[in-house]
Amino acid sequence: MDKHNYFPRNISITACALMLILASISCAGSVESSAPRPASTQLVVEATTQPSQPTQISAPPAIPETRRLTLEFPSKMRAGVEGDIIRLTLEVDDLGNITPTAQINGNVVVGQTIEIPDLYETHNVIAEARLDMAGMEVSPPEATLEPLTRGRSVTFYWSIRPQETGTYRGTVWLHLNFADKSTGEQSRIAVSAQIIEIEAVDFFGLSVNVARTSGVIGSLVGGVFGFPFIEDIIKFLFRRRKK
């Protein structure tokens, strides 16, 4: 009778022990090693009509982060002495994970694991940005270089100043330069080329400086002209309020 009571308990204890052993074995495989590891794996599921074993495909090294390129510029600005800033930021997109893609068209599905090697391990990466805009004062006029490291954002600034009114069109370029750490071999890719349009305006032919000076002088003159009437204005307002 006692044996019957203990029997289910023994089975459950044995099952738990077995599960613990299996869990520890499976976790042992996921311990991080110090050797360079692939940056990410991308699962591509393809459909075929013949059953086959999953294969592994090697892909060229890539930067293991999804990034976000933010371009901020004035769409309209005042012509003349006033300048403004154009900002280009290449930041790490925290929400952007590499998601496995699946394409299913047939009956038998074969999984392929693409291992993308980490580019930061093998190459020095330098972001290069340039602003091409004809007719406008741009500083710096040449390309700007910033080293791109893991998890770090890079920001480029340009100071722009339109001398004349009109519409200015330009292109903001972003390139990535790769230098192989072992061989020194260099390569370059264009990541983005964004066309921007900036409208430089004036105030009915008046430049910013003239408008500001006229505004200040006009306010003083208007204040002096209107000062003797302040009492009348207050009385008028109070009379309207009483009604």
Next chain:
Amino acid sequence: MNRKARLFLAIIILAISVSLLIWAYSPNPRETRVQPIAPSEMQLP
């Protein structure tokens, strides 16, 4: 009548001056474009 004309002139001058100051000191309208870049767009050629 003279007082009314003077008041009218003062209001006109003040209105124009304030418009000029607002235009001259208002911040420029800015445009922001955000473009996500996947790792596949940042790999070796």
